[in-house]
Amino acid sequence: MAGDVVISLRGIRNQFGPNLVHDDLDLDLYRGEVLGVVGGSGTGKSVLLRCIAGLRPPQAGQITIFGQDALHCSEAERREIDARMGVMFQDGALFSSLTVRENVEVPLRSIRGLDAGLRRDLADLKISMSGLPYSAGDKYPSELSGGMRKRAGLARALALDPEIVFLDEPTAGLDPIGASAFDTLIRALSETLGLTVFLVTHDLDTLHATCDRIAVLAEKRVMYTGTMADMLHVEHPWVHEYFHGPRARAALDSMERTA
Secondary structure, eight states: SSSSSSEEEEEEEEETTEEEEEEEEEEETTTTTTEEEEEEEOHHHHHHHHHHHTTSSOOOEEEETTEEETTTTOOOHHHHHTTTTTEEEEEGGGOOOHHHHHHHHHTTSSSSOOOOHHHHHHHHHHHHHOHHHHHHHSGGGGEEEEEEHHHHHHHHHHTTTOOOOEEEEEETTOOOHHHHHHHHHHHHHHHHHHHTEEEEEEOOOHHHOSSEEEEEEETTEEEEEEEEEHTTTTOOOHHHHHHHHHHHHHHHHHHHHHH
């Protein structure tokens, strides 16, 4: 895929005690694409997301983000990088004692000189962009459905108008209608805002509906990258089973019927 590389990983190693999760892992993320990251249980999909997002450093390797060495930059430079990225964790990872609006306002508080009224207005705008009704802003996470919590988490990830958004299993636990609506939202936001999206998922429908390219984690590294069509020709046992199994055929049939 042609385009500017906004994130580049080279030689990444992630390890927990004797458990080696990633070894000599390379991956590029291109500006404006939606990249879906898949892999079997224990391949470290979420670990890789957290590694790139700066939540845990790798044991070895290089991470370049927006042309900067993200592992050896100054604290101020790292803050500038972080301000250009947003993260949505599984189930939203919201602060339970804050309302949805207050959760979205948390990253906005880092902007100096932003008064409370404007901060509230910006939070309401992000809540609306995530597909939630205005009334959701006054609710607490415990008062929301799982799908609404995910949208609230997305609103918070969008708070600072990021260029890159990381989504960790955004449709996990949602019913098919809710998952489809969330897929549509992700694609629409990517296209209208020009977002670059790093999306960890196991949902084949999400891969079909939202992703420009797929990266497969296997054998402690990124084994394959390519489009959905490319994945259908990969002979690796896990990849072949994943993209040719009953769930994959059902997802493909569904997409063909709606095309």
